[in-house]
Amino acid sequence: MFTQIMTLQMSLSWPLAWLWIFWTPLSAVATTTVPAPISVDPSERFEGNDGPWSTFAIRVGTPAQDVRVLVAMASQETWVVSPGGCVAGEPSDCQTLRGGTFNLNTSSTWLPTKDIWNNTGIYVLSNEIGNYLGNDATGEYGFDTVGLSWSGTGPTLNRTIVASFIDTSYYLGEFGISPRSTNFTVTNDNSSALDDPQPSYLSLLKQNNYIPSVSWGYQTGSYYRSQSYPNAYGSLVLGGFDTGRFTGSPLSMNMGTDQGRELLVGIQGIAFDDTSTSSSLLQTPILAALDSTQADIWLPLDTCQLFEEAFGIMWNDTAQMYLLNDTVHNALLAQDPSVSFKLGSSTSGGSTLSITLPYGAFDLTADYPLVANSTLYFPLKRAANSTQFTLGRAFMQEAYIWADYERYNFSLAQAQWPPATPHLIAIQPLATTNNTSRSNLSSGLSDGVISGIVVAIVAVVLIAIGVGAVLAIRKRRRKGYPTSPPNSDEDPAAAHSHHALNQIELEDTGARRTEMDALESQKAQLDAIDSMVKPLVEMPADMAAELPAEMPAQEVRLKLAASALAGEMPGRFESDGG
Secondary structure (H helix, E strand, O other): OHHHHHHHHHHHHHHHHHHHHHHHHHHHHHOOOOOOOEEEOEEEEEEOOOOOEEEEEEEEOOOOEEEEEEEEOOOOOEEEEOHHHOOOOOOOOHHHHOOOOOOHHHOOOOEEHHHHHOOOOEEEOOOHHHHHOOOOOEEEEEEEEEEEOOOOOOOEEEEEEEEEEOOOOOOOEEEEOOOOOEOOOOOOOOOHHHHOOEOOHHHHHHHOOOOOOOEEEEEOOOHHHHOOOOOOOOEEEEOEEEHHHEEEEEEEEEOOOOOOOOOEEEEEEEEEEOOOOEEEOOOOOEEEEEOOOOOOEEEOHHHHHHHHHHHOOEEEOOOOEEEOOHHHHHHHHHHOOEEEEEEEOOOOOOOEEEEEEEHHHHOEEEOOOOOOOOEEEEOEEEOOOHHHOEEOHHHHOOEEEEEEOOOOEEEEEEEOOOOOOOOEEEOOOOOOOOOHHHHHHOOOOOHHHHHHHHHHHHHHHHHHHHHHHHHHHHHHHHOOOOOOOOOOOOOHHHHHHHHHHHHHHHHHHHHHHHHHHHHHHHHHHHHHHHHHHHHHHOOOHHHHOOOOOOOOHHHHHHHHHHHHHOOOOOOOOOOOOO
């Protein structure tokens, strides 16, 4: 009896081992809710004084005040226009033109920084790229409640950084999506602000489990495309990206080390094309920052001069802009030229991507207070030095970008027009001791699939028990025990001879029979397991497509374990220590 029990235990040892391997990560997944990416609603308006741009809807303060803002990739804060930004002498519809205003005095949750650190509360709007470009606009800083989307379906966070401003350098408010923290400096003896960095809105979303990771995907939208396509508004996804907004193979690269200018690309070439000519507009490759806080493309002077020759445009020193008259504008519409930017992770070599901008992307209008009267302009600026090389919103009309700040990389692709049906992909967080199973397994396995795997494992164990019992009985028989006792009428000597003869016959064929029985038993067992596990290993294509490119260690272990149960196990399985 003891031998039978030991045989049964040995026959069950390997499925129980696999059950343990499965159960550790799956039990954690089953009890952890993984947040989905958040799509922020566009306001369904195009507005601005440097061109018509797609704005987004947010709610600020208590009670909530609805405002429309642009997306700021280079900022980590929420900026809203103060009622003081619309005074006597401004257009009568100034507040509407500026996306609505926020009155901090009527918000019961407004907490000014001056009440915390006993300072003035006035700071330069935090935007390194804007500072490089000479913008030193200021705002009154504090903390308040900010919610995403007017519908109320988006999350609302308390005590987030808000700056109320009146300066027209930024005509519309902006919603910062950088994850950098903000450090408030003070000029008095209260230096606690220096040791108290304030988290960004994006970081707070992750901390509060609203999004899966510190990441986003963004496309600025396009007014000129809206003349042909109904859904040309901007797209902002927090915690992931939308595959319906780009086409072709993306270019992925590491972020730069310059704080505030992390999204740095190499411009290896700029090509001009129209129906009759083509030419190069870039003599020397450069590095440029991607920025959605301003409209223009800032390039070296010699490159700007090549643009002037190709497009027939002229620089206006007073306005510091390329202003167009009707004659030039109409000629360009008829000519319909395009410009292609050849981009890479550096100024030469490596993988590259071409983003093509038709003339419509440059066909913009400037309004008060940039100019006295509405005027056509070309969104190109003469950069004073390399810190000003920038690709602004005009470029973003034809590009889709998503950024993963946990892995410190980002990707660029050509925008798709018209946009396809939205398909949000979550960017999973980096695996840690506390969230390894959640971050790695949830990317491709739904709760239903996980439950199916657990049920299958239980079934596997039950099958193994049954098969183990059969194997134990067969092994007992092979050891020489007769299936029935010898005839009682037979004398002891004959009985002994009968048993000896059986034993000789077993010894003669035992090795081959034992081997064949073992193979048949193993095959039956593995076939049963394979029928249950194989459908779970072979995930649907749309689910497999959402798996990260580099399959994390625990997911590798899960797949290997499933393969093992399907009879495809390699000779040795090493634990990853997770």
